[in-house]
Amino acid sequence: MKDNYFIIHGSFGNPYSNWFKWLHDFIVEEGKQAYVPQFPTGIGFQTYDNWAKLMCYYNDIGVITEDTTIIAHSIAPVFVCKFLTKNKMKVKKLIFVCGFNNYLGVNDEYDTVNKPMFINNIEDVKQCANEIVCFYSDNDPYVKYEAEKEFADKVATEQILIKDGGHINSESGFDTFEDIVSFL
Numbered sequence: 001m002k003d004n005y006f007i008i009h010g011s012f013g014n015p016y017s018n019w020f021k022w023l024h025d026f027i028v029e030e031g032k033q034a035y036v037p038q039f040p041t042g043i044g045f046q047t048y049d050n051w052a053k054l055m056c057y058y059n060d061i062g063v064i065t066e067d068t069t070i071i072a073h074s075i076a077p078v079f080v081c082k083f084l085t086k087n088k089m090k091v092k093k094l095i096f097v098c099g100f101n102n103y104l105g106v107n108d109e110y111d112t113v114n115k116p117m118f119i120n121n122i123e124d125v126k127q128c129a130n131e132i133v134c135f136y137s138d139n140d141p142y143v144k145y146e147a148e149k150e151f152a153d154k155v156a157t158e159q160i161l162i163k164d165g166g167h168i169n170s171e172s173g174f175d176t177f178e179d180i181v182s183f184l
Contacts, residue, residue, distance in 0.1 A: 002067050003092070004033035005184070006058065010074025010098075011113050012041050018073065018169040019177035026181065035063055039076075046113040048082065055083050069093040069184065074143075074167065075100075075114045077134075081155065082119040084128040093131040095183055096155070097168050098140060103147040110142075122154050133158045133183050137165030137172075158183075 005027050007020050015021065015036035027034035035058065040050040058064050068091045072080045077099030084091065102118050104111045126132065134152035138145050138161060152159045160179065166172025 006070045007036040008072040008076035022176045048116040071095040073097045079117045081125040085124040094129045095133045097135045099151045100143045100147040135160045137162045
């Protein structure tokens with residue numbers, strides 16, 4: 001399967017929120033495969049192990065390959081880093097939006113589901129993809145700019161700052177995300 005795309009939502013998210021469905025439809029209209037699965041969400045369900053099981057399923061059926069671009073939002077980028085490095089997998093490209101690691105303080109529910117996703121050796125993800133693009137904003141209401149910038153500094157081959165982008169989600173006006181298209 002050549003050049004496919006895998007889009008992963010964040011904590012308490014779903015495949016139809018934010019710009020995910022728009023991006024899926026854009027990719028499909030270009031004649032390529034795109035997958036936007038529903039990952040388990042909620043306390044007791046959103047765990048690293050549960051998300052990893054779903055990723056393993058897609059890997060086992062041949063969806064995630066060295067021709068795959070993974071696009072991940074919020075907590076999903078650090079999950080992807082952890083999953084790829086633990087499983088010694090290689091993909092074509094990683095596109096991370098508002099990624100962070102080892103950051104707590106959003107609120108108790110988010111901290112509970114986010115904490116198992118964190119990783120100590122985050123830089124190791126550079127061995128899993130030749131290109132890692134990180135989008136982040138300077139006024140995210142959930143994750144401090146410093147946390148997103150630190151994440152990008154550790155993993156990115158290219159960084160894009162979205163001025164006044166908030167969490168780069170629907171709440172911040174991102175039902176579409178045109179800036180991401182040139183990196184697909």
